[in-house]
Amino acid sequence: MSSHRDQALRLRARSVIPSGMYGHLSTRYLPDDFPQYFDRAQGAYLWDVDGRPYLDFMCAFGPNLLGYAHESVDAAYIHQLKSGDTMTGPSQRMIEFAEGLVELVTHADWAMFCKNGSDATTMAVMTARAHTGCSKIIRAQGAYHGSAPWCTPQALGTTAGERGDQVTCTYNDVESLERAVAVAGQQLAAILATPLKHDVLVDQEPPNPDYARRARELCDQTGALLVVDEVRAGLRLARDSSWAKLDVAPDLSCWGKAIANGHPISALLGNDKAREAAASIYVTGSYWYSAAPMAAGVETLRIVRTSDYLERLDRLGQRLRRGLDAAATSHGFHLRQTGPVQMPLFLFDNDPDLRQGFFWASQMLQRGVYVHPWHNMFLCAAMTEADIDMTIAAAGEACAALRAHVHTLTPIEKLKPLLGRTQHD
Numbered sequence: 001m002s003s004h005r006d007q008a009l010r011l012r013a014r015s016v017i018p019s020g021m022y023g024h025l026s027t028r029y030l031p032d033d034f035p036q037y038f039d040r041a042q043g044a045y046l047w048d049v050d051g052r053p054y055l056d057f058m059c060a061f062g063p064n065l066l067g068y069a070h071e072s073v074d075a076a077y078i079h080q081l082k083s084g085d086t087m088t089g090p091s092q093r094m095i096e097f098a099e100g101l102v103e104l105v106t107h108a109d110w111a112m113f114c115k116n117g118s119d120a121t122t123m124a125v126m127t128a129r130a131h132t133g134c135s136k137i138i139r140a141q142g143a144y145h146g147s148a149p150w151c152t153p154q155a156l157g158t159t160a161g162e163r164g165d166q167v168t169c170t171y172n173d174v175e176s177l178e179r180a181v182a183v184a185g186q187q188l189a190a191i192l193a194t195p196l197k198h199d200v201l202v203d204q205e206p207p208n209p210d211y212a213r214r215a216r217e218l219c220d221q222t223g224a225l226l227v228v229d230e231v232r233a234g235l236r237l238a239r240d241s242s243w244a245k246l247d248v249a250p251d252l253s254c255w256g257k258a259i260a261n262g263h264p265i266s267a268l269l270g271n272d273k274a275r276e277a278a279a280s281i282y283v284t285g286s287y288w289y290s291a292a293p294m295a296a297g298v299e300t301l302r303i304v305r306t307s308d309y310l311e312r313l314d315r316l317g318q319r320l321r322r323g324l325d326a327a328a329t330s331h332g333f334h335l336r337q338t339g340p341v342q343m344p345l346f347l348f349d350n351d352p353d354l355r356q357g358f359f360w361a362s363q364m365l366q367r368g369v370y371v372h373p374w375h376n377m378f379l380c381a382a383m384t385e386a387d388i389d390m391t392i393a394a395a396g397e398a399c400a401a402l403r404a405h406v407h408t409l410t411p412i413e414k415l416k417p418l419l420g421r422t423q424h425d
């Protein structure tokens with residue numbers, strides 16, 4: 001496959017962008033043939049700068065919920081852009097979007113808007129500290145909550161002070177949560193949790209209902225706030241907060257990515273208990289009140305409320321899971337497909353250094369399917385049954401190629417730093 005333009009852009013980037021590319025969209029820990037730059041995205045597909053189309057199972061790492069370049073969401077965005085976007089004050093879209101979220105999300109009585117998931121998680125932590133007058137936050141080891149100094153997965157460039165006042169526990173382990181609460185003692189401000197365990201490089205886990213309920217109880221007993229970080233999973237698992245199914249209502253929830261189908265906006269939602277504290281902290285940003293992403297969000301919520309997008313994601317996801325299972329098994333592999341079907345992660349059995357997963361992902365890419373070898377993926381509602389069937393057919397061929405090459409594969413040098421690193425320090 002020619003990747004002439006992509007290679008040329010990477011070379012140019014290296015002189016004007018430190019390391020050429022940073023953060024979660026960097027291809028640094030992906031197979032060499034994964035493109036870094038894209039020209040276009042439409043529906044469930046994206047096109048790299050060398051003109052190749054891919055069925056995209058990363059969905060921009062979550063923001064693409066309904067399809068790229070969604071007609072009515074983008075029409076709402078463009079309409080608002082033309083009448084007023086970043087202004088000296090917000091438009092009434094801000095209230096409409098807050099009303100829409102409060103209507104949809106059972107635990108929420110109010111919303112505040114920001115830009116990125118990290119803004120929302122940071123605001124949640126600040127709100128909890130303001131509410132309780134306490135400092136300590138409990139979070140699960142290895143869970144990602146953003147790239148602000150307090151939570152970025154690599155401590156380089158941060159101070160011990162910025163990363164202090166945090167106690168870690170093991171996700172889904174009730175006893176470790178109780179121990180963490182004991183360690184925090186009188187200083188507990190919040191328990192922070194993702195809706196499921198969706199850490200990189202390891203199998204995903206659904207939330208243990210006892211863990212979720214115990215987190216709620218411990219917050220009630222101590223006066224701390226329960227925060228659920230929905231930034232990645234929000235709106236893909238439920239038309240509500242993801243723990244509503246477990247009957248566990250957080251005090252605060254953090255949203256981003258999918259809430260405006262890719263337009264830049266995130267939100268902190270909260271209940272009345274946390275309202276005064278949320279109003280008392282000083283948080284803001286030049287672009288936080290821009291109206292066009294809010295208009296896109298209002299339209300996204302309308303589709304969320306009125307369409308069968310969620311059932312569709314589930315149907316497509318089930319079809320994919322069954323098909324991939326059969327494709328892998330027929331070639332003598334076991335592909336561990338973990339997480340909810342609409343947010344799957346694929347890891348091969350007996351592949352501790354991911355050499356098989358890497359080879360397979362690269363084979364999928366060559367067949368026009370963009371899958372990730374170690375991060376959870378996302379389905380979007382623009383995918384069709386035919387897309388899923390094409391993916392399953394590609395997976396069969398990719399497994400056949402893996403079978404033919406499995407004994408020749410060697411450890412992947414570029415993955416060593418990632419595999420050797422502790423997830424969260």
Ligand code: PMP
Nearest residue numbers: 116117118144145146229231232
């Ligand atoms: N929390 C979770 C669970 C996330 O997955 C992410 C982003 N991957 C964030 C927070 C941070 O969001 P952002 O990158 O928009 O700052």
